[in-house]
Amino acid sequence: MNKTYIIELENISKEYDGIRVLDNINLYIKRNEFLTLLGPSGCGKTTTLRIIGGFEQPTEGKIIFEGKDITEVPPYKRQINTVFQRYALFPHMNVFENIAFGLNIKKVSQKEINSKVKEILRLVNLQSFENRSIESLSGGQQQRVAIARALVNEPEVLLLDEPLGALDLKLRKEMQIELKNMQKRVGITFIYVTHDQEEALTMSDSIVVMDKGVVQQIGTPVDIYNEPKNRFVAQFIGDSNIINGIMLEDFKVEFAGKVFDCVDKGFDKNESVEVVIRPEDLEITIQEKGQLKGIVTSITFKGVHYEMIVNDGTIDWKIHSTIMKSVGTKIGMIVAPENIHVMKKVTRE
Amino acid sequence: MKMKWTSYPYLLWIIIFILVPLVLVLLYAITATEEHISNLEFTLDNFNRFLDPKYFDVLWVSVKLALQSTVMTLILGYPIAILIAKEKPSKRNILISLFIIPMWMNFLLRTYAWLTLLGKNGIINFIISQLGFGPLDLLYNDGAVLLGMVYNFLPFMILPIYSVLVKIDNSLMESAEDLGANKFQVFTKITLPLSIPGIITGITMVFMPAVSTFVISRLLGGGQYMLIGNLVEQQFLWVGDWHFGSAISIIMMIFILLTMAITAKFDTQKKGSRGLW
Numbered sequence: 356m357n358k359t360y361i362i363e364l365e366n367i368s369k370e371y372d373g374i375r376v377l378d379n380i381n382l383y384i385k386r387n388e389f390l391t392l393l394g395p396s397g398c399g400k401t402t403t404l405r406i407i408g409g410f411e412q413p414t415e416g417k418i419i420f421e422g423k424d425i426t427e428v429p430p431y432k433r434q435i436n437t438v439f440q441r442y443a444l445f446p447h448m449n450v451f452e453n454i455a456f457g458l459n460i461k462k463v464s465q466k467e468i469n470s471k472v473k474e475i476l477r478l479v480n481l482q483s484f485e486n487r488s489i490e491s492l493s494g495g496q497q498q499r500v501a502i503a504r505a506l507v508n509e510p511e512v513l514l515l516d517e518p519l520g521a522l523d524l525k526l527r528k529e530m531q532i533e534l535k536n537m538q539k540r541v542g543i544t545f546i547y548v549t550h551d552q553e554e555a556l557t558m559s560d561s562i563v564v565m566d567k568g569v570v571q572q573i574g575t576p577v578d579i580y581n582e583p584k585n586r587f588v589a590q591f592i593g594d595s596n597i598i599n600g601i602m603l604e605d606f607k608v609e610f611a612g613k614v615f616d617c618v619d620k621g622f623d624k625n626e627s628v629e630v631v632i633r634p635e636d637l638e639i640t641i642q643e644k645g646q647l648k649g650i651v652t653s654i655t656f657k658g659v660h661y662e663m664i665v666n667d668g669t670i671d672w673k674i675h676s677t678i679m680k681s682v683g684t685k686i687g688m689i690v691a692p693e694n695i696h697v698m699k700k701v702t703r704e
Numbered sequence: 705m706k707m708k709w710t711s712y713p714y715l716l717w718i719i720i721f722i723l724v725p726l727v728l729v730l731l732y733a734i735t736a737t738e739e740h741i742s743n744l745e746f747t748l749d750n751f752n753r754f755l756d757p758k759y760f761d762v763l764w765v766s767v768k769l770a771l772q773s774t775v776m777t778l779i780l781g782y783p784i785a786i787l788i789a790k791e792k793p794s795k796r797n798i799l800i801s802l803f804i805i806p807m808w809m810n811f812l813l814r815t816y817a818w819l820t821l822l823g824k825n826g827i828i829n830f831i832i833s834q835l836g837f838g839p840l841d842l843l844y845n846d847g848a849v850l851l852g853m854v855y856n857f858l859p860f861m862i863l864p865i866y867s868v869l870v871k872i873d874n875s876l877m878e879s880a881e882d883l884g885a886n887k888f889q890v891f892t893k894i895t896l897p898l899s900i901p902g903i904i905t906g907i908t909m910v911f912m913p914a915v916s917t918f919v920i921s922r923l924l925g926g927g928q929y930m931l932i933g934n935l936v937e938q939q940f941l942w943v944g945d946w947h948f949g950s951a952i953s954i955i956m957m958i959f960i961l962l963t964m965a966i967t968a969k970f971d972t973q974k975k976g977s978r979g980l981w
Contacts, residue, residue: 429886431884431885431886437879439879443875443876443879456880456885457884504879
């Protein structure tokens, strides 16, 4: 038994009517970490969460919780609570009764229930909402009640299934920070499911990128962003230019008809690779100084920056810059060696 | 209240087929037996006549049987509704139609069918006699009438409960389970309270026709069997005392309304899908 891991998924696979939705998932979740399962819809992230919660049985593999196999344990016996996608608050109970539900089941004394509910309502900033009916609450308030209802049971692990999906952008951003703070304050493990890469980058300690039922990459937000393992991750997280290239030797890569210095090594000589360059890492300069030269073909204002497409004759480069160059301008582009990220070429079926 | 002209046909319908008959029934109930409309004599005698213990007995038996059949349909119908609601959507529709299709057949025919099933020479008695037991008196008693009611009214209990159950978000049950409730607690604390509107509608839809039936009781209860519905029928068709018949109808109506008002009190849910009332 490994003490640092609270939950371990071992070779988890799940099939529905012969269709494989999860393929051999291995996941080690550390105590007190904020872990995010990130991926497009249908990638298996929610299924993974439901398997951890006990609402689905894996076809193969097992789930270890604090060293014990809990694969067969029903949800109500797991020390795990869930915040559901559409909150799933009980419509026939008020806020207090909703939050007290779990404690009542555990036969906690009424006095203790009262004080615990009060305390948790303070944590989620809903003091004096006890007697409100669920339908009188806004989306954000319902969200908080759902979180309070789960947290009041003091679970070891909190599962959150796209809990902010129904909220508007501003509220979502506020709740992201609030959730992260809450997680630090209560000091328990959060397993969070989202398809929003920005949300994942903001909140997580580690991110598990999933696609088609397979884990694509596990890492810290910085790792995932800067060192995507494959084309899928590079495209899913942030914007990127992905170009075919050839790794001439360690620290030398050729793409767009030029040889660049880079920081990657360990590839075969002249191996074909894919090169990722983030749009914000392409620096605009005068044409003579540029490693790459091209003509601006389109420009879009994005708020903080401009997004420009620069054509160098064969490739359309996406650039994010605070400097605006109008359409038709000939410019040069420079990219620093550490901003060139080389990935192994994966032939995906 | 503003009304669109498109509602006039319905209004006309309601006036001709609901309001006018009701007023006539009321008029008959509070008038004495006089030949001509010009010399109407108002009286409460028709209601007084009902105070006779023998009529009270009839009312009591009717209510008792109606309550029994309502409880029976609820006990049978609720689990069936749950089982169907838990099935996959494709299978649900098949199962629900299995309960609806018999209703396409004439109500009388279906009830007559029980005569041949339960009769002295019926199939059930045939099987029993083959096993070496004497023929049983299955027809013309309370049991037969109750069976007929439960059989005929069961779909009216299943359908409203089913349609409420099917709409309950499954994640509510899951979150209750997630919060530590076992299957039984999930049922008592979530499923049952949320399905009360369906239960209320089901009770209403079974109790009302059950308390006023006269066909089932006459066919399966035999000629002597008297429920309040038979009493009304008798007054109108055989005795010809429309005034007393109308008075009984009014009493029965008031009784049903009271029962429904009491039932509705149990519907504590303030919003969402309401019962019939």
